[in-house]
Amino acid sequence: MANTPYPESYYAASANAVPPRPALQDDVETDVCVIGAGYTGLSSALFLLENGFRVTVLEAAKVGFGASGRNGGQIVNSYSRDIDVIERSVGPKQAQLLGQMAFEGGRIIRERVAKYNIQCDLKNGGVFAAITAKQMGHLESQKRLWERFGHTQLELMDQRRIREVVDCDQYVGGMLDMSGGHIHPLNLALGEAAAVESLGGTIFEQSPAVRIERGANPVVHTPQGKVRAKFIIVAGNAYLGNLVPELAAKSMPCGTQVITTEPLGDAVAKSLLPQDYCVEDCNYLLDYYRLSGDKRLIFGGGVVYGARDPANIEAIIRPKMLKAFPQLKDVKIDYAWTGNFLLTLSRLPQVGRLGDNIYYSQGCSGHGVTYTHLAGKVLAEALRGQAERFDAFADLPHYPFPGGQLLRTPFAALGAWYYGLRDKFGY
Structure with missing residues (x-):
């Protein structure tokens, strides 16, 4: 067997x-x-x-x-x-x-x-990081929305404040959710x-x-x-x-990719994420990262529609990591893998x-x-x-993907391309 x-x-x-x-x-x-x-x-x-x-x-x-x-x-x-x-x-x-x-x-x-x-x-604290003013406005609305439903462990962060929790100059602000974590x-x-x-x-x-x-x-x-x-x-x-x-x-498997660095040591790890929170940005095709228990950076992102395994995961994700943390340019990647999640049209x-x-x-x-x-x-x-x-x-309500199983992957990839352009140009 x-x-x-x-x-x-x-x-x-x-x-x-x-x-x-x-x-x-x-x-x-x-x-x-x-x-x-x-x-x-x-x-x-x-x-x-x-x-x-x-x-x-x-x-x-x-x-x-x-x-x-x-x-x-x-x-x-x-x-x-x-x-x-x-x-x-x-x-x-x-x-x-x-x-x-x-x-x-x-x-x-x-x-x-x-x-x-x-x-x-288990660690407490998760950050939603805004790359544009429009994304920051969305986080402000999201905070009001979540508080309507009794969720109050939230803090809006301006550009100065978010730099205290993540050493990355891409972000104009963010929101900290202390009931999040990793x-x-x-x-x-x-x-x-x-x-x-x-x-x-x-x-x-x-x-x-x-x-x-x-x-x-x-x-x-x-x-x-x-x-x-x-x-x-x-x-x-x-x-x-x-x-x-x-x-x-009515569903489609999709792949996402993750890489993990070599151990960074306490000093470097603390410089990147001083409070050991996890982070995800607010793009449609988002990047996400956090520290492991032994002080590695775990960084993920990207979507492969139809759940094919990319030939070189590190080539896809490492540039995203270096855009956030260029100071890691000489750091070795010890692990790279993909895993599937299930996407619905809604x-x-x-x-x-x-x-x-x-x-x-x-x-x-x-x-x-x-x-x-x-x-x-x-x-x-x-x-x-x-x-x-x-x-x-x-x-x-749930609906099948347009074109059935034959066309669901290209339709979804086309939609992702469109939203990726919106992310790129800040719409």
Whole structure:
């Protein structure tokens, strides 16, 4: 049987030690079968186990193999489309409920880290950096919007103030969110998986779901076994493939690239980011960066539509890093990798139910670290019969990409090119 290891990355190289997990080689029965051991699946499993469900998790590769173990590691609030956009689309009542949930994911992460003693280099503080006056105006509006929904840990920063937290002369100002922050994403996933097992949940690795037999008691088939359950949660996101065709039709895997420097040492690291906050700029095709626990700079950006792996990741991302920090021109890059996220046309997550007993959440559109933790709680609530918050997401309108799967990649790339020009010329 194929054994899929983690891709080479800084996170895989610095992951906490965990015991090997077996592949499913038998027939098992459970209350809930979760497909995917990333954040959505692990968060769902934890909330369900805490509420007395029996849970079995199937992972095609290893815990956190996908976006959960490869992302930029930034705790960023709200959704890929903010609450005002949602309000214009669905009206104030539904937007009010979604707005109240927009800041919950980060709290869930911190609760998990504290409750289960997860070692993942958790640091507080995230910066949105404005490159233009127009972007600064957007941040001022965003602060007012978020404060409408009770989120008050925000500080607007002028040009002088932002230079105190990031040694980069590109920015005219920014906004600091002290409820944001950053983590070692793979170690967070591994810690959550250990928590699942501590509560009696079972995780099978190297056990891809190859077929779902739908019905009153659905069955998930793997190459060497099967799981019969009362409910299924589909949490594969960009790595689900065509297991559920109706989900694949309204989403598109996209790749983002990340590089990690050699260790910089305390003095250089502190000169770049004195308070150890993470940073993302306000461009449509944004750059994001932070320090690791051992004082490396982790820098990401760029989007590859259709999730192809670029031939030379360092050639794409290093120039972006040097534009922000030219003082790092002689620094060696130790790791470079890509990972996929799932994009929807609306850039809002897709949540729903197929039949009576197959639930899903997907399509975080690059904003998944916090949302996926919220999604796990919302899915668990729905399985317990408390569906109001689930329905608020499920009722969001979603549409297929123009031209279907054949043309979705060129259309999306054309849109990104347009917005990239707007970023470049400051519109």
